[in-house]
Amino acid sequence: MPPPGKKSQTPPAISNAEWEVIKTLWEHGSLAARDVYAALPEGHGWATKTVKTLLSRLVAKGAIGYEQIGNSYLYRAIYSREQLTRREVKGFVDRVLDGSLLPVLAHFIEERNLSEEELRRLRHLLEKNPPKGASRVKRRKS
Amino acid sequence: MPPPGKKSQTPPAISNAEWEVIKTLWEHGSLAARDVYAALPEGHGWATKTVKTLLSRLVAKGAIGYEQIGNSYLYRAIYSREQLTRREVKGFVDRVLDGSLLPVLAHFIEERNLSEEELRRLRHLLEKNPPKGASRVKRRKS
DNA sequence: TGATAACGACTATGGATGTAGGCGATAGAC
DNA sequence: GTCTATCGCCTACATCCATAGTCGTTATCA
Secondary structure, three states, rough: OOOOOOOOOOOOOOOOOHHHHHHHHHHHHEHHHHHHHHHHOOOOOOOOEEEEEEEOOOHOOEEEEEEEOOOOEEEEEEEOHHHHHHHHHHHHHHOOOOOOOOHHHHHHHHHHOOHHOOOEEEEEHHHHHHOOOOOOOOOEEE | OOOOOOOOOOOOOOOOOHHHHHHHHHHHHEEEEHHHHHHHHOOOOHHHHHHHHHHHHHHHOOOOOEEEOOOOOEEOOOOOOOHHHHHHHHHHHHOOOOOOOOOHHHHHHHHOOOOOOHHHHHHHHHHOOOOOOOOOOOOOOO
């Protein structure tokens, strides 16, 4: 069991199915298992038991927490979606993209897989973040 | 066994360890197992046997092909890095990012996780791809 | 031509994952 | 108060993945 208190250390890895579950917690706040089940997107095709297993596993790996209410648990996210997403993105970028996001960006931009809105905001972001002191070194896997 | 001939159908999913192996094929062209082993980044810590297992599995799932030379195989990539990467990116974006790449872009840009060079090229890409007929609808998982 | 090194095929094992059932405890319906 | 629906816990099991060993066969060196 992970130690109590602040745990912004290294968020655990989250499997596919677990993501679906944890997403509902981000979207709805704290939920009992049955409400997680109910809040899942339609057509997921899982048994309630499956959802409960996933919740347990998430608790076991310290990805979510809970509070006991009567004989049931009220599950809540521990990490923000930002935090966990960042972790996944980093892993993905390192593994598949060899540390560089650019080729994918290029692909998405050229294939028009970004909406107008997204493109607009992307431009805006770039304007807000002009080039500065060029001391960056492209990190590679050690 | 997948049918012969052109196989630009759906590239198979590639596991973490397998990516390392297949990358060396993209980087070096066709290689025998022992050369794949030799070409892997230093410090991977794998036994040759492990690399061979990974190669076999890649063949089994139709991700790479081979040509028999004497008693050994010359392995070669079947799919381009582009193709496989695209597949992985799509899966990742759908699964973790809920279909939208923007939050990650934002993160990378704001956290300065892109090099100057990358930022420059990104700006360039955006300039080359100006807003056009706004008929895009943001795709969501069905 | 015989020993040996290297090859690929098959096997192994332990952990993660997807999917779920059974069981004892409890909360709520009547 | 008793029955029953529900809870979380523990167990199950097939698959995949990471990692590697065994084995029979073949290439190669001396």
